[in-house]
Amino acid sequence: MPLYHAPTADFQFLLKDWLGLDAHYQKLGIGDFDSELASEIIAQGAKFALDVVAPLNREGDEEGCHLENGSVTTPKGFADAYQEYVANGWNAMLGSADYDGQDLPYTMAVPVHEMLNAANLSWRLTTMLTESAVLAVTKHASDDLKNKYLAKLISGEWTGTMNLTEPHAGTDLSLLNTKAEPQDDGSYKITGNKIFITAGDQDWSSNIVHLVLARLPDAPKGVKGISLFLVPKFLLDDNNEPGEANQVSVGSIEHKMGIKASPTCVMNFDEATGWLVGEENKGLACMFTMMNDARFQVGLQGLGAAEASYQGALTYARERVQSRAPQGVQNPDGKADPIVFQPDVARMLLTQKSQIEGARALSLFYAKFMDIEKLGTEEEKVHADKVLQFLTPICKAYMTDMGLETTSLGVQVFGGHGFIREWGMEQLMRDVRIAMLYEGTNGIQALDLIGRKLTRDGGDMLNATYQAFNELVEAMTDNDNKALAQGLLDDWRASSADCLGMDATTAASAACDYLAYTAYSLIGVLWFSMADTAAQSDNTVIATAKQKTRDFYIDRILPRRDAHKVAYSAGAESTLAIAASEFDYL
Amino acid sequence: MPLYHAPTADFQFLLKDWLGLDAHYQKLGIGDFDSELASEIIAQGAKFALDVVAPLNREGDEEGCHLENGSVTTPKGFADAYQEYVANGWNAMLGSADYDGQDLPYTMAVPVHEMLNAANLSWRLTTMLTESAVLAVTKHASDDLKNKYLAKLISGEWTGTMNLTEPHAGTDLSLLNTKAEPQDDGSYKITGNKIFITAGDQDWSSNIVHLVLARLPDAPKGVKGISLFLVPKFLLDDNNEPGEANQVSVGSIEHKMGIKASPTCVMNFDEATGWLVGEENKGLACMFTMMNDARFQVGLQGLGAAEASYQGALTYARERVQSRAPQGVQNPDGKADPIVFQPDVARMLLTQKSQIEGARALSLFYAKFMDIEKLGTEEEKVHADKVLQFLTPICKAYMTDMGLETTSLGVQVFGGHGFIREWGMEQLMRDVRIAMLYEGTNGIQALDLIGRKLTRDGGDMLNATYQAFNELVEAMTDNDNKALAQGLLDDWRASSADCLGMDATTAASAACDYLAYTAYSLIGVLWFSMADTAAQSDNTVIATAKQKTRDFYIDRILPRRDAHKVAYSAGAESTLAIAASEFDYL
Known part of the structure; x- marks a missing residue:
C-alpha cells in the first residue's frame, strides 16, 4: 500500500484560515499558542505517525495479539512505539499541567489524533482510552487517587481501560451485576466479569488502571445503582510503585474482524481491590463526563x-x-x-x-x-x-x-x-x-x-x-x-x-x-x-x-x-x- | 451463529403464487415440470445446503486454502461435500440433456443457488464457475471438444475456470498479452500469466478445464484480437481420461479479505497445450455469451x-x-x-x-x-x-x-x-x-x-x-x-x-x-x-x-x-x- 502522508496543508488551511486559530487563542487568553506552533506540532505528530506507527500497521494485522499464561503480547514493535510516544510527550498533550501534562489546546491535539488513527487504528486505541481514563480521574477521583495515579496516566507510564460491558449488559448498563463490597479500610472488593475490554492487558506499561462499573450491596436497581471504581492491575506499594498483583485476570482475548493488533479482553475481577471514583451510585454520570x-x-x-x-x-x-x-x-x-x-x-x-x-x-x-x-x-x-x-x-x-x-x-x-x-x-x-x-x-x-x-x-x-x-x-x-x-x-x-x-x-x-x-x-x-x-x-x-x-x-x-x-x-x-x-x- | 434455514415459504409464494409457475411451464411446453416438483427440488437443495455445505462455512474461513508443492488444498470437508454434490446430480441441474444434464428450468435452479450462496459462498464459487464454463463450451466449442469435455463438466467430474485477468489487464481486457501459438496438429501453445483465477487448482476433481483468453500471433490490437482457448490441467489420453500433466502451474494463492476457503490462484501457462473455442479473435464475444x-x-x-x-x-x-x-x-x-x-x-x-x-x-x-x-x-x-x-x-x-x-x-x-x-x-x-x-x-x-x-x-x-x-x-x-x-x-x-x-x-x-x-x-x-x-x-x-x-x-x-x-x-x-x-x- 502506498505510504500514508499527513494532510498537512488541509489542517493548516482549516485551522489558520478557516477557524482563525490565532484570534481564537488570543480570545481564550492563551496567546502564547499560535498557528505557527500548531503547524509545528502537527508536523512533528505527522512524523511520529508516519515514521513510527504507520509501518507497524500491516504486520500488526497479520500477527495479532496473543494471550499466554495470563499475559497479553501485542505485535512486534507496538510496545517500542508506545515507549517512544510516551518519551516524546505525546501522551501528555491534553493532560493538566497540575499533573505534568502539557495542557495543549484540542485544536492542536485533534489533528495529531486523526493522523494516529489513519496510521494505525489498533495501535492508537490504547492511548485513546488512557486519555478517557485521565478525564474520568481528573474530574471525579479523590485527591488521594489523583496524586497516586494521574501523573503516570498522563505521562503514559501507566495506561487506562474502561470496564463497562458484561455479556448480558451492553447497551443496557442497568443490567450489569459486577459487585463491589466495601472494606473497612475504605477500599472495595470488586467481583464480576467484563467483556470487550480494549487493552485489558498488554506488554506496554508497568501498570494498568482499570475503571470499572459495579454495584454496591444495597444499591438501587437500574442505572441509578451503578458506581465507578479504580482497580489497578498491580496494587501500589508504599512508594506508589506497582507492587503486589491485584485479583484481576484476563479470561481470553477476542478474535475479531479487524483491529486485530488491539487486544480485546474478557476481564475477570475476583475480589479485586478497588477504590470509589466519584460518589456512590453516580458511576454512570462519571462515565458520561x-x-x-x-x-x-x-x-x-x-x-x-x-x-x-x-x-x-x-x-x-x-x-x-x-x-x-x-x-x-x-x-x-x-x-x-x-x-x-x-x-x-x-x-x-x-x-x-x-x-x-x-x-x-x-x-x-x-x-x-x-x-x-x-x-x-x-x-x-x-x-x-x-x-x-x-x-x-x-x-x-x-x-x-x-x-x-x-x-x-x-x-x-x-x-x-x-x-x-x-x-x-x-x-x-x-x-x-x-x-x-x-x-x-x-x-x-x-x-x-x-x-x-x-x-x-x-x-x-x-x-x-x-x-x-x-x-x-x-x-x-x-x-x-x-x-x-x-x-x-x-x-x-x-x-x-x-x-x-x-x-x-x-x-x-x-x-x-x-x-x-x-x-x-x-x-x-x-x-x-x-x-x-x-x-x-x-x-x-x-x-x-x-x-x-x-x-x-x-x-x-x-x-x-x-x-x-x-x-x-x-x-x-x-x-x-x-x-x-x-x-x-x- | 444460528444455523441458516431455507426461506422455503418465500420461494413457494414467489414461484407458485406470484410468478404462476405452473402456467409458465405449460406455456413453455414443459408441463411435466410443475410447482410441486419445484418445491421438492428446493426442499432437497435446502437439505443439501443446510446439512452438508453450511456446517463447513466457519471452519473453512478459519482454515483457508493452502498451496504446497504446486497443489492447492481446500479446507477440511470441502472436497467431500463436492463429491456428494456431484453424486446427487446437483452440478448437472442446468446442463443439456444431450450431455447427460437435467435440463431443469432456471426457476428451479436459482433458488438452490441462492441457498448454496447463503450457506457457504466460498464453497459455491467453484461450481458456479463450472456452470459458466459449461455455457461457454456448449455455445462455442467444436463437437470434438464438446464430446470430450462437456459431459464431465456438466456432471462435475471435472471443474471449469475462467482465465481473463492479467496483472495489468483487469477492466480493460484489450491490454492482455497472453499468447497462443498455433501448432501443426490444430492445437495451440498458450503462454502467459493470469491472476484472480478462482479454483485455478483444487483437490476436488480429477481434471480442471481452464478457459483462457489469449492472442494469436497476428491478431488485431485491442479486444478484437482476443481468442478463447480450452486448456486442461491434464491432457486427455486415448480413452479421454486425464493423462499427462499440461504446462499449467499455480504461481501462488491470494490472501484475501474474505472467501478465504475459495482458492484464488495466480496461473502460469508455459507453452501449455490448448484448443480454440469459437472463432479466432472472437474470444471476448464467447465470454460475453x-x-x-x-x-x-x-x-x-x-x-x-x-x-x-x-x-x-x-x-x-x-x-x-x-x-x-x-x-x-x-x-x-x-x-x-x-x-x-x-x-x-x-x-x-x-x-x-x-x-x-x-x-x-x-x-x-x-x-x-x-x-x-x-x-x-x-x-x-x-x-x-x-x-x-x-x-x-x-x-x-x-x-x-x-x-x-x-x-x-x-x-x-x-x-x-x-x-x-x-x-x-x-x-x-x-x-x-x-x-x-x-x-x-x-x-x-x-x-x-x-x-x-x-x-x-x-x-x-x-x-x-x-x-x-x-x-x-x-x-x-x-x-x-x-x-x-x-x-x-x-x-x-x-x-x-x-x-x-x-x-x-x-x-x-x-x-x-x-x-x-x-x-x-x-x-x-x-x-x-x-x-x-x-x-x-x-x-x-x-x-x-x-x-x-x-x-x-x-x-x-x-x-x-x-x-x-x-x-x-x-x-x-x-x-x-x-x-x-x-x-x-x-
Missing part, C-alpha cells in the same frame, strides 16, 4: 481510516492505467489512461474527498468548542457545552458511517486488488467497522441525538448549535453562496424543530435517518463556509479545489439529505407494523 | 449472504434482551425486552428484509425470463433476451451493493458481538465484499447499463423491460396500489428515456446513481406486485407481512430513489472539474 470526548475520538477513527483509504485510492487511480477516458485521450503515449480520469472513478474519489474534508472541518470546529469549553468565560463554556453535546453523536455516528462507506470505496477503486490483503485497503475497511459499534452503537448515538440532545430544554442545544453554525454563515463574503448556506441551515433548524414534538416511539424510529439528515445538512453548511474562505487562500490548489469539491458535495452527496428526511418523516407506523413473529415465514 | 449468467449468479451471491445475515440478526434480535421498548413493556417477566421491539432495530431488520425479498423477487423474475429465453417461441426469446440484458447489470450491482449494506446491518444488530468472528456475522460481510468487484466491478455494470443496454437501438431493451414490468402492474387487483405502481414504473421509464441523449462522459458520471435509481424504482414495482398477490395467499403471515413490508419499503427505502436521481441529473461538470493533480493539496 468523558463520553463526549470518547465518542468524538471514535468519530475521528472513522475520519482517519477514511483519509488513509482515500490516499491509497488516489495514488492507485493516478498510477493504474486502464481503458481510455470518455472525455478524450489523457495519456497519448500509453495504450490507456490512468483511471483517475474515468468519471466513475472520479465520482468515487470525490465521494471520499468531499466527505472526508467535510468531516475534518467538523472535527476541528468541534475541537474549537472544546477549547472554549475549557478556557472560555462561564457563559462561553455553557454555550460550548451545548454545542458539543449536540454535535457529539453526530461526529461519532456520521464520521464512522462515512468511514465504512469511504474505506469500501477505497477497495472499489482498486478493483479486485482491493480485496487482497497485501494492499491494505481491505484492512482499513475491517478496522474501521468497529467504530460504528463501540462507545455506543450508531443507533444509540442517533437515539441520544433525537431523544435527549434535540429535545432537552425545549431545543436549547439545537439553538446553540444553530447559532454556532450561523456565525460561520454570517462571516461568508460571497452573497450568493451565503444565501444558499443560510437556506440550508435554516431548513435544517426548521425541520429539527418539527421533531421536538415527536413521541418517543416515533423519535426512535426516525433517529438514524434524522441524524444522517442533520449530518449532511451541517456538512453542507461547512462546505459553503470552507469554500468561501478558500477563495482567499495562498495555496492555489486549495483556493480552487475547495470550491470544486463543494460543488460536487452539493450536486452528488447533499441529495441524500432529502432522502433521509422523507424517510424519517414517514413516522413509526410502517416500522412497527410487523409483529416480532411476522419477520419470517416459517 | 455467458456473462449474463455469471453476472446474475454473482448478484445471487449478494442475495444469499444478505439472507444469511438477516436470519442471524433476526434470531439474535428476538433473543437478546436489552432495555425496554419505547412503545411499552413487551416482556413483563424479564428485566428488559428483546431488542427486536426496539424501533431502530426493527428499522435495520426491515431494511434487510424489504431489500432481500425485493431482490429475491427480482432474481426469480429474471429466472423466469431465462426459462423463456431457452424455451419460448423465437419472438419470446428475442424479447426475453432484451429483458435479461437490461436487468443483468442491475441484478449484479444492486444485489451485491445490497449484500454489503445488509450484511453490515447484520453486524450492527449484534452490537459489539457482530465484530467477533465466532458469531459469523462479520464473515458474511467480508465474504460478500468480493461480489461488488468480480465479474466486472459494479461501476462497470453501471456503465454497461447506461452506456450500452439503455441506449442500444434507441431504447429497445428499456422498452422490453418496461413491458415486462408493466405486465405485472396490469395484473394487479387493488386499483389504488396499481395506480401507485404504474406511476412509479412510468416515472422510471420517462426518466430513463431522458438519459438516452446523454453524451458518453455525462453518462459515465451518472452511471452508478442511474443504476441505483433504476433498481430502487423497479423493486418498488415488484413490492406493489408481490403485496397484491400476497393478499390472496393461504399463508396468513405472508398475506399480511408482505403488505407491511411493502409499506416499509415505500416509506423508508424508496426515498433513496429520488436522491440518486437528483445526483445523476446534476451532470458531469462537478465530477470532472477537479484536475487529477487537484485531488490533494501537497
Whole structure:
C-alpha cells in the first residue's frame, strides 16, 4: 500500500484560515499558542505517525495479539512505539499541567489524533482510552487517587481501560451485576466479569488502571445503582510503585474482524481491590463526563481510516492505467489512461474527498468548542457545552458511517486488488467497522441525538448549535453562496424543530435517518463556509479545489439529505407494523 | 451463529403464487415440470445446503486454502461435500440433456443457488464457475471438444475456470498479452500469466478445464484480437481420461479479505497445450455469451449472504434482551425486552428484509425470463433476451451493493458481538465484499447499463423491460396500489428515456446513481406486485407481512430513489472539474 502522508496543508488551511486559530487563542487568553506552533506540532505528530506507527500497521494485522499464561503480547514493535510516544510527550498533550501534562489546546491535539488513527487504528486505541481514563480521574477521583495515579496516566507510564460491558449488559448498563463490597479500610472488593475490554492487558506499561462499573450491596436497581471504581492491575506499594498483583485476570482475548493488533479482553475481577471514583451510585454520570470526548475520538477513527483509504485510492487511480477516458485521450503515449480520469472513478474519489474534508472541518470546529469549553468565560463554556453535546453523536455516528462507506470505496477503486490483503485497503475497511459499534452503537448515538440532545430544554442545544453554525454563515463574503448556506441551515433548524414534538416511539424510529439528515445538512453548511474562505487562500490548489469539491458535495452527496428526511418523516407506523413473529415465514 | 434455514415459504409464494409457475411451464411446453416438483427440488437443495455445505462455512474461513508443492488444498470437508454434490446430480441441474444434464428450468435452479450462496459462498464459487464454463463450451466449442469435455463438466467430474485477468489487464481486457501459438496438429501453445483465477487448482476433481483468453500471433490490437482457448490441467489420453500433466502451474494463492476457503490462484501457462473455442479473435464475444449468467449468479451471491445475515440478526434480535421498548413493556417477566421491539432495530431488520425479498423477487423474475429465453417461441426469446440484458447489470450491482449494506446491518444488530468472528456475522460481510468487484466491478455494470443496454437501438431493451414490468402492474387487483405502481414504473421509464441523449462522459458520471435509481424504482414495482398477490395467499403471515413490508419499503427505502436521481441529473461538470493533480493539496 502506498505510504500514508499527513494532510498537512488541509489542517493548516482549516485551522489558520478557516477557524482563525490565532484570534481564537488570543480570545481564550492563551496567546502564547499560535498557528505557527500548531503547524509545528502537527508536523512533528505527522512524523511520529508516519515514521513510527504507520509501518507497524500491516504486520500488526497479520500477527495479532496473543494471550499466554495470563499475559497479553501485542505485535512486534507496538510496545517500542508506545515507549517512544510516551518519551516524546505525546501522551501528555491534553493532560493538566497540575499533573505534568502539557495542557495543549484540542485544536492542536485533534489533528495529531486523526493522523494516529489513519496510521494505525489498533495501535492508537490504547492511548485513546488512557486519555478517557485521565478525564474520568481528573474530574471525579479523590485527591488521594489523583496524586497516586494521574501523573503516570498522563505521562503514559501507566495506561487506562474502561470496564463497562458484561455479556448480558451492553447497551443496557442497568443490567450489569459486577459487585463491589466495601472494606473497612475504605477500599472495595470488586467481583464480576467484563467483556470487550480494549487493552485489558498488554506488554506496554508497568501498570494498568482499570475503571470499572459495579454495584454496591444495597444499591438501587437500574442505572441509578451503578458506581465507578479504580482497580489497578498491580496494587501500589508504599512508594506508589506497582507492587503486589491485584485479583484481576484476563479470561481470553477476542478474535475479531479487524483491529486485530488491539487486544480485546474478557476481564475477570475476583475480589479485586478497588477504590470509589466519584460518589456512590453516580458511576454512570462519571462515565458520561468523558463520553463526549470518547465518542468524538471514535468519530475521528472513522475520519482517519477514511483519509488513509482515500490516499491509497488516489495514488492507485493516478498510477493504474486502464481503458481510455470518455472525455478524450489523457495519456497519448500509453495504450490507456490512468483511471483517475474515468468519471466513475472520479465520482468515487470525490465521494471520499468531499466527505472526508467535510468531516475534518467538523472535527476541528468541534475541537474549537472544546477549547472554549475549557478556557472560555462561564457563559462561553455553557454555550460550548451545548454545542458539543449536540454535535457529539453526530461526529461519532456520521464520521464512522462515512468511514465504512469511504474505506469500501477505497477497495472499489482498486478493483479486485482491493480485496487482497497485501494492499491494505481491505484492512482499513475491517478496522474501521468497529467504530460504528463501540462507545455506543450508531443507533444509540442517533437515539441520544433525537431523544435527549434535540429535545432537552425545549431545543436549547439545537439553538446553540444553530447559532454556532450561523456565525460561520454570517462571516461568508460571497452573497450568493451565503444565501444558499443560510437556506440550508435554516431548513435544517426548521425541520429539527418539527421533531421536538415527536413521541418517543416515533423519535426512535426516525433517529438514524434524522441524524444522517442533520449530518449532511451541517456538512453542507461547512462546505459553503470552507469554500468561501478558500477563495482567499495562498495555496492555489486549495483556493480552487475547495470550491470544486463543494460543488460536487452539493450536486452528488447533499441529495441524500432529502432522502433521509422523507424517510424519517414517514413516522413509526410502517416500522412497527410487523409483529416480532411476522419477520419470517416459517 | 444460528444455523441458516431455507426461506422455503418465500420461494413457494414467489414461484407458485406470484410468478404462476405452473402456467409458465405449460406455456413453455414443459408441463411435466410443475410447482410441486419445484418445491421438492428446493426442499432437497435446502437439505443439501443446510446439512452438508453450511456446517463447513466457519471452519473453512478459519482454515483457508493452502498451496504446497504446486497443489492447492481446500479446507477440511470441502472436497467431500463436492463429491456428494456431484453424486446427487446437483452440478448437472442446468446442463443439456444431450450431455447427460437435467435440463431443469432456471426457476428451479436459482433458488438452490441462492441457498448454496447463503450457506457457504466460498464453497459455491467453484461450481458456479463450472456452470459458466459449461455455457461457454456448449455455445462455442467444436463437437470434438464438446464430446470430450462437456459431459464431465456438466456432471462435475471435472471443474471449469475462467482465465481473463492479467496483472495489468483487469477492466480493460484489450491490454492482455497472453499468447497462443498455433501448432501443426490444430492445437495451440498458450503462454502467459493470469491472476484472480478462482479454483485455478483444487483437490476436488480429477481434471480442471481452464478457459483462457489469449492472442494469436497476428491478431488485431485491442479486444478484437482476443481468442478463447480450452486448456486442461491434464491432457486427455486415448480413452479421454486425464493423462499427462499440461504446462499449467499455480504461481501462488491470494490472501484475501474474505472467501478465504475459495482458492484464488495466480496461473502460469508455459507453452501449455490448448484448443480454440469459437472463432479466432472472437474470444471476448464467447465470454460475453455467458456473462449474463455469471453476472446474475454473482448478484445471487449478494442475495444469499444478505439472507444469511438477516436470519442471524433476526434470531439474535428476538433473543437478546436489552432495555425496554419505547412503545411499552413487551416482556413483563424479564428485566428488559428483546431488542427486536426496539424501533431502530426493527428499522435495520426491515431494511434487510424489504431489500432481500425485493431482490429475491427480482432474481426469480429474471429466472423466469431465462426459462423463456431457452424455451419460448423465437419472438419470446428475442424479447426475453432484451429483458435479461437490461436487468443483468442491475441484478449484479444492486444485489451485491445490497449484500454489503445488509450484511453490515447484520453486524450492527449484534452490537459489539457482530465484530467477533465466532458469531459469523462479520464473515458474511467480508465474504460478500468480493461480489461488488468480480465479474466486472459494479461501476462497470453501471456503465454497461447506461452506456450500452439503455441506449442500444434507441431504447429497445428499456422498452422490453418496461413491458415486462408493466405486465405485472396490469395484473394487479387493488386499483389504488396499481395506480401507485404504474406511476412509479412510468416515472422510471420517462426518466430513463431522458438519459438516452446523454453524451458518453455525462453518462459515465451518472452511471452508478442511474443504476441505483433504476433498481430502487423497479423493486418498488415488484413490492406493489408481490403485496397484491400476497393478499390472496393461504399463508396468513405472508398475506399480511408482505403488505407491511411493502409499506416499509415505500416509506423508508424508496426515498433513496429520488436522491440518486437528483445526483445523476446534476451532470458531469462537478465530477470532472477537479484536475487529477487537484485531488490533494501537497
